[in-house]
Amino acid sequence: MYRRSVPELFRFCGVRSIVNNAPDIRIYEVGPRDGLQNESKFVPTEIKVELIHKLTSAGIKDVEAASFVSPKWVKQMSDGVDVMKNIKREKGVNYPVLIPNLKGYQIAKQCNIEEVAIFPAGSEGFSQKNLNCSVKEAIKRFKEVADQAIRDGLRVRGYISCVLGCPYDGPVSPKTIANITEEVLDMGCYEVSLGDTIGVGTAGSVRRLMKEVLNVTTPDKIALHFHDTYGQGLSNLVAGLEFGVRTVDSSISGLGGCPYARGATGNLATEDLVYFLYGLGVNTNIDLVKLIEAGRYISNFLAKPTESRVNRALGDRFKNHQDIVKIASCAV
Numbered sequence: 001m002y003r004r005s006v007p008e009l010f011r012f013c014g015v016r017s018i019v020n021n022a023p024d025i026r027i028y029e030v031g032p033r034d035g036l037q038n039e040s041k042f043v044p045t046e047i048k049v050e051l052i053h054k055l056t057s058a059g060i061k062d063v064e065a066a067s068f069v070s071p072k073w074v075k076q077m078s079d080g081v082d083v084m085k086n087i088k089r090e091k092g093v094n095y096p097v098l099i100p101n102l103k104g105y106q107i108a109k110q111c112n113i114e115e116v117a118i119f120p121a122g123s124e125g126f127s128q129k130n131l132n133c134s135v136k137e138a139i140k141r142f143k144e145v146a147d148q149a150i151r152d153g154l155r156v157r158g159y160i161s162c163v164l165g166c167p168y169d170g171p172v173s174p175k176t177i178a179n180i181t182e183e184v185l186d187m188g189c190y191e192v193s194l195g196d197t198i199g200v201g202t203a204g205s206v207r208r209l210m211k212e213v214l215n216v217t218t219p220d221k222i223a224l225h226f227h228d229t230y231g232q233g234l235s236n237l238v239a240g241l242e243f244g245v246r247t248v249d250s251s252i253s254g255l256g257g258c259p260y261a262r263g264a265t266g267n268l269a270t271e272d273l274v275y276f277l278y279g280l281g282v283n284t285n286i287d288l289v290k291l292i293e294a295g296r297y298i299s300n301f302l303a304k305p306t307e308s309r310v311n312r313a314l315g316d317r318f319k320n321h322q323d324i325v326k327i328a329s330c331a332v
């Protein structure tokens with residue numbers, strides 16, 4: 001089993017990044033989709049687009065930009081076509097979109113997409129609430145989407161939600177998640193993002209899950225997607241990184257939640273993640289100051305305090321760019 005302590009892992013990675021300037025950890029930003037989908041007040045398209053621009057200008061290379069789910073289910077995401085048509089696409093940036101079925105895929109295809117994400121659940125209760133069908137039926141539908149996308153030359157990413165617990169069914173067995181991981185990879189997904197949708201996981205349950213999942217695949221095919229509802233996001237992340245995973249999902253300012261997962265709050269905040277990685281000397285190629293500005297932009301628009309501890313600390317006490325740079329350097 002591939003397992004190193006985190007400092008050991010990054011001493012190893014540091015050498016790699018100096019040689020080829022590649023980020024040691026790939027940050028997959030979900031704020032514009034997972035982050036905003038739960039907001040009750042409609043966020044205008046131009047604000048979504050500007051948020052995406054601010055994130056890419058901070059150096060984020062993967063931004064999940066929209067979803068093409070039924071507007072009857074999630075109205076907030078009903079402007080996916082306009083969002084995708086209005087973003088200024090940067091070279092080298094990936095703008096995946098979330099797709100629930102072939103109908104959503106056909107709509108998204110109008111927008112020059114290159115990557116889609118499919119999202120079966122790890123539990124029956126959540127599958128019924130979120131997708132209105134069983135896990136088995138959802139996998140069948142997502143396979144149709146994946147087959148079509150692959151035929152069209154697109155990349156396909158898979159999520160599995162509720163991997164560490166379900167708001168309706170309670171505990172979810174690691175073996176079940178390992179089996180679904182295998183099915184999702186068999187559809188042709190290049191990676192599977194393991195979603196702790198309601199944030200109930202702990203470092204212990206993450207370890208148990210990773211051991212089981214790595215019986216069916218390798219760490220380069222796994223991403224970690226932790227909601228921070230119980231404040232366990234970073235420690236769960238450390239537990240996952242120890243198994244060699246290199247892709248982490250996060251959400252600007254810790255925005256988010258799922259409309260069909262009672263009590264779920266936002267993802268691990270991207271600012272907190274980047275600060276944490278700075279401190280380990282990990283190369284992310286992300287400008288923390290610009291990221292903080294992106295977080296403040298959307299929090300100000302939503303008129304609510306940021307959920308990022310780093311953004312709150314720096315935002316409250318340090319008002320100018322130089323001050324923020326000085327204090328952020330303490331992380332290294």
Ligand SMILES: CC(C)(COP(=O)([O-])OP(=O)([O-])OC[C@H]1O[C@@H](n2cnc3c(N)ncnc32)[C@H](O)[C@@H]1OP(=O)([O-])[O-])[C@@H](O)C(=O)NCCC(=O)NCCSC(=O)C[C@@](C)(O)CC(=O)[O-]
Nearest residue numbers: 068069070073100103104119130131132159161195197258
């Ligand atoms: C899967 C369905 C569509 C089934 O929903 P359904 O009601 O069973 O579907 P339906 O086929 O009966 O369609 C109902 C209506 O929606 C329309 N419709 C149907 N599909 C589409 C579409 N794609 N785009 C536009 N319209 C669509 C369809 O045409 C019809 O319209 P009508 O004939 O009544 O006028 C629905 O349950 C759905 O959209 N679910 C998605 C819910 C969602 O977005 N949840 C949040 C994302 S998942 C998540 O957050 C977890 C994740 C990924 O982040 C990981 C983690 O955090 O752990």
